[in-house]
């Protein structure tokens with residue numbers, strides 16, 4: 001028994017009793033013909049926290065009033081700006097503060113991490129990944145294999161999905177690591193698969209890979225701000241993520257990067273820049289690069305202050321809401337949408353995302369049973385109704401109720417709209 005009910009009264013009562021309900025008021029909800037959209041697209045671009053504007057304006061004001069002096073005398077001196085997001089970011093991903101840094105974008109960080117942690121040899125040249133990974137991961141990994149003079153045909157090993165709806169079982173991952181591990185230099189997997197919404201067990205993957213002597217990195221684009229993460233304890237060597245999805249830091253926002261503390265002082269090859277140089281001697285402008293211990297040592301450039309300000313404002317929301325509280329609400333909210341779809345739309349939609357709450361985050365990926373064309377039609381209809389999810393080729397609609405700003409009533413509204421569309425198809 002779920003205790004769920006498919007009535008507006010029930011959904012509104014849940015929203016009224018939600019301890020996190022006030023946070024919705026901290027976001028700009030895009031309008032749609034005089035009403036608020038039902039926004040289910042936090043998996044792609046999170047909504048704008050209202051605090052962002054003031055955070056950016058403060059830096060613009062410091063720039064206009066202090067110019068270069070704002071590095072030292074600004075309200076938040078720019079010299080240390082990336083450090084202002086460090087603790088909150090570490091909390092969100094379950095890491096120690098010196099293991100995380102906000103810099104660049106996800107794809108750039110993935111390459112920088114591979115410069116240091118993908119060290120192929122003739123005996124161990126390969127990267128192990130999932131088939132169907134997000135394109136940038138595929139492109140980045142393949143290009144790294146080629147860059148080192150190896151052949152992706154043999155040295156980029158892809159684990160094929162073996163589960164319902166294109167999901168990947170832990171058994172398949174285990175088998176692939178056991179079979180290929182001896183020639184795998186690096187394993188790269190996601191925290192949440194972008195198309196299916198499936199969650200991977202990071203710690204279990206690291207355990208398996210380390211037995212075979214492989215380095216392990218994760219792409220947490222869809223996991224960060226969505227799942228409870230324990231990156232340090234997982235033992236992963238590195239992880240990268242973007243901050244524009246569940247973290248609501250804005251389009252193309254500054255990304256995050258984790259380097260496990262066992263590499264904090266490691267003498268590994270890296271692409272260096274002055275902002276990664278030891279802070280205490282950076283301005284002596286010497287020719288010899290001395291890395292800052294920890295993740296900070298992978299920075300290249302002085303940080304983009306105007307782009308970091310929104311991240312700072314958005315992480316402040318997370319700090320106040322608390323990841324544990326968000327996860328508790330998220331599990332219930334997504335379970336409600338899952339239950340509504342299964343009980344009201346079983347003849348119309350298949351849910352691709354695993355039903356097990358521990359194997360999914362906020363996102364539910366659905367396929368229209370009647371096929372791709374119907375799926376496109378439904379997606380277009382939802383957009384016209386101001387119900388915003390997203391479409392992923394070839395045939396998936398992603399709907400992600402996010403706990404900071406979505407309501408139980410939103411889930412019911414989306415399902416009622418799909419029922420109305422079904423009625424029109426008859």
Ligand SMILES: Cc1ncc(COP(=O)(O)O)c(C=O)c1O
Nearest residue numbers: 105106107134136194219221242
């Ligand atoms: C799983 C995953 N990896 C990588 C990316 C690309 O990130 P970026 O363009 O910020 O480098 C995305 C973007 O949505 C993603 O979902």
